[in-house]
Amino acid sequence: MVNSYQATSLKEALDFRAKAAVTPYAGGTDLMIKADENVTYLFLNKVPEMKNIVEDTDYIRIGAACTFTDILESKLTPAILKEAVSHIAAPAIRNLGTVGGNICNGSPKADSALIFLATDSKLRLVSSRGERVIPINEFYLGRKKTALQADELLVEILMSRVGLSNYYYKKVGARNALAIARVSFAAILHLENGKIVNCMTAFGAVSDDIIRRADIDGMLIGKTIEEAKVVKEDYLAAYDREIVPIRGRISAEYRKTVCMNLLRDFLESNGI
Numbered sequence: 001m002v003n004s005y006q007a008t009s010l011k012e013a014l015d016f017r018a019k020a021a022v023t024p025y026a027g028g029t030d031l032m033i034k035a036d037e038n039v040t041y042l043f044l045n046k047v048p049e050m051k052n053i054v055e056d057t058d059y060i061r062i063g064a065a066c067t068f069t070d071i072l073e074s075k076l077t078p079a080i081l082k083e084a085v086s087h088i089a090a091p092a093i094r095n096l097g098t099v100g101g102n103i104c105n106g107s108p109k110a111d112s113a114l115i116f117l118a119t120d121s122k123l124r125l126v127s128s129r130g131e132r133v134i135p136i137n138e139f140y141l142g143r144k145k146t147a148l149q150a151d152e153l154l155v156e157i158l159m160s161r162v163g164l165s166n167y168y169y170k171k172v173g174a175r176n177a178l179a180i181a182r183v184s185f186a187a188i189l190h191l192e193n194g195k196i197v198n199c200m201t202a203f204g205a206v207s208d209d210i211i212r213r214a215d216i217d218g219m220l221i222g223k224t225i226e227e228a229k230v231v232k233e234d235y236l237a238a239y240d241r242e243i244v245p246i247r248g249r250i251s252a253e254y255r256k257t258v259c260m261n262l263l264r265d266f267l268e269s270n271g272i
């Protein structure tokens, strides 16, 4: 018999989390595979504060317990996120699986987490002690490790409202549908007045964590397309040095080749 609490408000959820060692349970599509009768689960699917998708002046704020179907149905969802989510599993899983679960499972293959990294989104982590908002790239601390404290919940993801429309996204799997990524890649190139004001890329399913190297992408920022062409080979060489895929069922060489091909294609599709 599995123990569980059903929280019906954020306060209730945080109180449970502070009092006892409970495992947050959103859609359960990761947890149900390894259900453990010694664990007490804290159900989050009826916490209203975690179910909204709203916007404020700067951000689209996505509740962590929003399902992939909620994401697809909201008119506020940026196109890059909608496209990635539409490639996740099948409708039955998309009706249950949440963005919060996708981020907190710590998998480098997590398709929505890739987009939140490629867009430098922020995470709102809340406990009964208070709250903090951190850049998502500070959340991942190596293989299956995250910065989430034992009494915290991921409550919201904050995505920029602007500058995300010129995007590139590819998920390479064993087949076109119902596939876990073998390699995934997402990127944004944002130009204003003929200059690149932002370049953000992320590679999934390659290493222990999703790879997001703002320092390398910075090589293109502030440049025109013509100026970016001049540093293109140096930019590609920097990634060629830094992407070191782990070995798995898919060879590291294959993953590396696909990453570099996608990165080059992203540049070329933008005239670089």
Ligand SMILES: Cc1cc2nc3c(=O)[nH]c(=O)nc-3n(C[C@H](O)[C@H](O)[C@H](O)COP(=O)(O)OP(=O)(O)OC[C@H]3O[C@@H](n4cnc5c(N)ncnc54)[C@H](O)[C@@H]3O)c2cc1C
Residues within 6 Å of the ligand: 023, 024, 025, 026, 027, 028, 029, 030, 031, 032, 044, 064, 065, 087, 088, 089, 090, 093, 096, 097, 098, 099, 100, 101, 102, 103, 104, 105, 109, 110, 111, 112, 148, 152, 153, 154, 155, 178, 179, 180, 181
């Ligand atoms: C058949 C199948 C196909 C799949 N295909 C894909 C795919 O194509 N792409 C993909 O990315 N994933 C895929 N997945 C994996 C899974 O569906 C996703 O990772 C999903 O987003 C998990 O969300 P969930 O709400 O079900 O998480 P849960 O199983 O409820 O939780 C996952 C982890 O996150 C923690 N957690 C959940 N919410 C919070 C929170 N708010 N705060 C703190 N911790 C939290 C839980 O404690 C647990 O450790 C697939 C799974 C299955 C079973």
